[in-house]
Amino acid sequence: MRYVVGITMDKRGRDAVSLALTLAQSTLTSHPVELDLVHVIRGVPPEQAVSKPEREFQKLCLEEAQQWMAKTHDLIPKTIHSTTSVHFSDSMATGLIDKATERPCDLIVVGAASHGPLRRFTVGSVANALLHSSPVSVALAPSGYLPPSRLTRLTCALGMRPGAEVALNVATQSSVLHDVPLRLISLIAFDARSGAAETTDAASDHAKKLLVRASQSVDNATEVMVDVAHGRSIESAIDTLTWDEGEIVLIGSNRLARRQSIFLGTTANKMLRSLPVPMVVVPRFPAPESTADDDISI
Template structure:
């Protein structure tokens, strides 16, 4: 099991690396740190690059990659790659395809509040094109310890079943507590909708308990507020928690498209978010099949 990490020698890149290490430690995955070299792409305006500049850039990228690999904990296997692509998103998607990766990890935009999201251009492109789950690290994410709890958004729209299966498998593999969540923007008079949401969550909890086979604790809750953002603000989150949500119903089969609700949740979320493509059938790639070890990836500072 391999995770692709979109790395850059910036705070955003370090946020992504920290999250990737935490997820890898939780799921027994290896990491492929990928840096994109746009100068080597024939689709850029500066192609072909001036030779001396190209050499200096390659050396600098290699140095940054070695520094990143040195920050990976000893118990996480990792290798580094410098890839030519006309965009970071395309390069990461192609790397995920080539390596058979089950997850792409990137940092949020660089101008958000501490531990809040603003989706930058790379993350935005991935959230509208990737066909494997994408994990987003909030700004300032520094935790590298394993995940402690999984929260899974369970709506009633198409694709919710895929999210439930991914969340259940992720939590069950290492016995992590699983919290199933329905988020509502309601006023105090909408008691009928609130009761319907509670019944839906109870049904999803029963399904998750079947899926997890008693290997983890499963709970459910309904978050209510005047807005989606307000409802999320009212929730309590563990420092080591991840939040799993599904792609929009507008997404193509097995592809991501960040919907309106997910975008609103993202603006208030203080923990990493994992977005699952519509009709995603690769649960073992994200969560790991019980009893199956991760594919080995030797630690290396050599760009590939």
């Protein structure tokens, strides 16, 4: 497995490394993870610059980035295979996608915007671009994320519209890979005029069907549970749930997403700004070069 980790010279880079390590250290020994630490410099390499001032500036940026990457690399335990690289591109998001698509990649990991509140998300321009265009899954670490001693649970948020099957497949395979329980959640937002009871009953029935399917998929390899949360908004529904320090949430892409691409929908955006734990968004359909036979995990 391979994770591309977006490294910035601020706390977002540290948050991304923390999340990448949390995931990498919890995988089974039969599926070791390679961390590809990538820093992106906007523009062209020094040798391609058209003027001397630009060449000197890009060279200075490259030297500074290389020093930072060397320090970051020292944070990675020797037991995890890792590499560092500095990539020149029009934007960080484009550069990370370029590196992710060079060869098979399972996940791009980035930090939330550096001005976000502690342990909450504020989506910056880089994360926003990735969450609307990446061909591989994207993991986003909340601001100030501290790696837990171990990953304790994987939660998968599922709606009742077509397309949830991909997220469920990734969630079941990933829970077995990381040897953690899987929780399936259905979030319901309603107002006083809506048919709250009918909506809740329909969501509960749907969740129970998914529970049976997920339980069959993991074949007793791990525990599977289900929660249906409701409130006047998605945010209030999320607040009714309990969250572990070592938990990660996985969601699928909006049904409007292009095939083999991520597109973050309205509900997922609301979730993103309310969650106190990391979130992983998977493409609408798994990219064929990631793994074979739709066997995809994070």
